[in-house]
Amino acid sequence: MTPISLLTTFSNAPKRLPNVWLGTLQLWVWFLLQPSAWRSYIAQIDIRLRPNFCLAELRPQQRRHPRLRRLLLLEYGILPILVSWGVGLVLWGLGQPRQDIAFGLCVGLAASLGAALVGSAVVSVAASWMASAIGGLVGGVIFGLLGADSLLVFSSGYGAHNPGLQTLVKAILPPIVMASFPNGAAAGITLGMAKSNKSYALGQKLGGIVLGVVGSGLTLGVWGGAASYVIEHWFSNKSGLLADVGGQVILGILLGGLFGLMVSCYTRRWRRDIMLGLMAGVGFAYLASLAYNTPNAVVRGLAIGSSNAMLLTVLFALAYNLAASIAGVQSGAIAGVLGSSSIHTLFISFVTGYPLWPTLLLSLVCTTVGLTLPLWLPLCLYPFELVWTLLLYRLDERSGGHRRPPLRWHTAFWDERQRLPFLGLDQYLVRVINRSPQKSQTEGQAAMDSLSTGHQRWAVRNAQIELDAQQLERCADVGAIATLHRQLTLGDLENPTTPLLLSFRRLSEDVQAALNQSSLYNQRLMLSTVVDHLEGHLRELTRSRYPYAPRFRPVLQSWRHIICQHQQLLVQKAELSQEIESPYIVGIPLTQQQDIFVGRQDISAQIERLLKEKRYSSLLLYGQRRMGKTSLLNNLGRLLPNHIVPLFIDLQGPASKARNHQGFLYNLARGMVNSAKQYRNLTLPHLSKEDLAADPFTIFDEWLDQVETTLAPRTVLLALDEFEALDQAMVAGRLEEDTVLGMLRNLIQHRPQFKVLLVGSHTLEVFQCWSSYLINLQVIHISYLKEPEARRLIEQPVCNFPVRYAPQATERILQLTRCHPFLIQLLCAEIIALKNEQPGPSRRQITQADVESAIPQALNSGSFFFADIEHNQRGHSELLRQLAASEEKFYSPKRSEELTWLDHLVKQGILEIVTEHYQFQVELIRHWFAKTIR
DSSP: OOOHHHHHHTSSOOOOOSSHHHHHHHHHHHHHHOHHHHHHHHHHHOTTOOTTOOGGGOOHHHHTOHHHHHHHHIIIIIHHHHHHHHHHHHHHHTTOOHHHHHHHHHHHHHHHHHHHHHHHHHTOHHHHHHHHHHHHHHHHHHHHHHOTTGGGGOSTTHHHHOOSHHHIIIIIHHHHHHHHHHHHHHHHHHHHHOOOSSOOOHHHHHHHHHHHHHHHHHHHHHHHHHHHHHHHHHSTTSOHHHHHHHHHHHHHHHHHHHHHHHHHHHHOOHHHHHHHHHHHHHHHHHHHHHHHHOOOHHHHHHHHHHHHHHHHHHHHHHHHHHHHHHHHHHHHHHHHHHHHHHHHHHHHHHHHOOOHHHHHHHHHHHHHHHHTHHHHHHHHHHHHHHHHHHHHHHHHHHHTTOSOOGGGGOGGGTOTTOOSOOTTHHHHHHHHHTSSSHHHHHHHHHHHHHHTTSTTHHHHHHHHHHHHHHHHHTOOSHHHHHHHHHHOOOOSSOOTTHHHHHHHHHHHHHHHHHHTOSSHHHHHHHHHHHHHHHHHHHHHHHHOOOTTHHHHHHHHHHHHHHHHHHHHHHHHHHHHHTOOOOOOOOSSOOOTTOTTOOOOHHHHHHHHHHHHOTTOOEEEEEOOTTSSHHHHHHHHHHHSOTTEEEEEEETTSHHHHOSSHHHHHHHHHHHHHHHHHHHHOOOOOOOOTGGGSSOHHHHHHHHHHHHHHHHTTSEEEEEEESHHHHHHHHHHTSSOHHHHHHHHHHHHHHOTTEEEEEEESSOTTSOHHHHTTOSSEEEEEOOSOOHHHHHHHHHOSSTTOOOEEOHHHHHHHHHHHTTOHHHHHHHHHHHHHHHTTSOGGGTTEEOHHHHHHHHHHHHHHTHHHHHHHHHHTGGGHHHHHHHHHOSSSSBOOSSHHHHHHHHHHHHTTSEEEETTEEEESOHHHHHHHHHTOO
């Protein structure tokens, strides 16, 4: 289990720094580079809080939370101080006079505090933090560079008389940049933080933005017009100072009233909040009057910074709240920055008399730069971050692995906005995980879990691929290969090596199945099939342009060498022990390379006959489990004539496990290509997963055109084994029923060269959705072997079989198994295992007593088969046990309910009716239910 400390280190909730100065800088980093850490911090206050919450919406209990109080202390107390220090350092470094440094420092301090107070109340604490920090820094530096007398040029008519560069720099640039860039940055941060369970249509979003901008403009226009009317009629005959103060008071009342109204929309305390807003507006008017009338540079700086910050923030908040109430926070953020910038720009142009279009263009540039801050800032930081990561690598290398790796300080864990890859991160993850002790491995795994959902998940994917390859390489013997499939896990990432890892897992399962065989002969035989598959994969990787082929090809070669060596050991062991090599194969389908496959010529002949008739385009081969359906499909290549090309697809494999149609069609085509090569040595056109990306079914249909041309005039038999697995994939929603089955229907209707053969243990009565898509479906039932075929399987499974069965022994096996192919091989395999334990002279003659002695062991080793039957008949298990325990050979139902159950079991192929009595079809299955009586 991963320790809590590591989960904290590599999570989106790193530890909060106790130092208030460093804690303030940490929060700033969170907003710029790691917004998930901010979300986690807010969730610790209250899980119901939005990432873009404002103070006005908080409940009393939330306001009293210690984390929130600390947050407000940092924003209202520490952040303005740090901003002012930053402004002072910049101006001092640029050689500004002391008076200008003090002026700029005061502008930055007041602007930071004013934006924080107003913005956090009615917009967003996160957005106000960014507007406070950037607005204070930018405003303080710009006004400090222009000097304490810069406001004198900002007067009515100045731009009209001086429309040049000097006006732009002194009168236009400071207020425009101070308004547009910080508000744009605040909007960008708001967009990055916004997460909502409610989705809005594009039209609703655009409508919200337009209504927010226009609504705020109309509101300010009406209120501004009223204010102008009052100023003109009440103060036009007054002195200049009184007229200016009166106008500022009216403007302050306007903005204060709007601010109080926005607060009261959250709190529903209209009278109190509007009164407080009006008082704040009067304070704003007082600050504005100080900015224009006091000669003191410090007081003027405080007044300019606070009044501008309050004005701009109220403008932003008005458009933001109007749009957010209609179409969510994202629309509100865009409306806020557009509304505040445009209204402020119009006001600046009107006051200075400067041409409107250059002013609007400058405002748009500053707004865009601020709004895209989360996009371009990581790009600017990337070179420095890359140098830092390389330094970490060197420090780790110099430590020699004796210290805890500095992986936790890697930039990938605190800059989640960085889209550019950190070179070498995947190798670093692998190196940490491969270290000892276990703590380093756990740390590396925790780091991979943390990065798996971000922009650096490519490194996790590459690291996992390398770790998987190393895990495969560590298999030093067949035992390790056989158990690998239990340890090999496939993650949720879209891993390009997943099909290859699935192949390795199936190879591991095949090796385990081979080692589970009781006879050395079957072990060698099945391992030979595994070697064939390995060689096929090697050829495929050799021809492939697959980027990871060079990494996995040596693994396949190593596995082939290990298995071939084990085969030689089995040969030596068989020669020394002189035991009977059992040819009987239990638990896996037979391939065309295995001579033990017998019979089924009647089924193959029926398939061949139906394929010749044009009216039959789809077939269904069904039968009980372990009846040999897959073995028949594997051997159709030699049972059917050469003009019929069987393309065998196991739907329990990757095809039905695919997450989408692209993966399904790719695995379908891949199986068809492999089958054509295996059964008829024909090469079909290649179809890659990338080819299917744009339009899967159209590309697949065009590929089928090429297949038809390649195979013409042959008939193609597309055999889909275990079609129930495909139905389960459609029920689970990974594949769409109408699309997949519609494709099959189209293939059947419009491609007469193709025939479809479904194979399963159910008829289409269970899957009604399939029936409407398959035309003229012909059903073929595969059942028990014929008696001559069963005798051959028992007595002559392979050529020169050295064992002889007594006639009574053969008859007893036929009686116990009812010629069931799986049960014959199961019982005969246990008989051979029993004979190998006997002295040499008696080994090669099998008697009826040997058959009876092997029955208990056959029931145990074949328990998976019998238990599956019992599981599928859970509602009738007790009835079957009663029937199995009955001393009478036949059973007559005693209740009408039993009669219904018994008829169902007859349909399932478990029972049969003989002279109006019920009995087990297979005697060995009756033995199983008799054995399990409690």
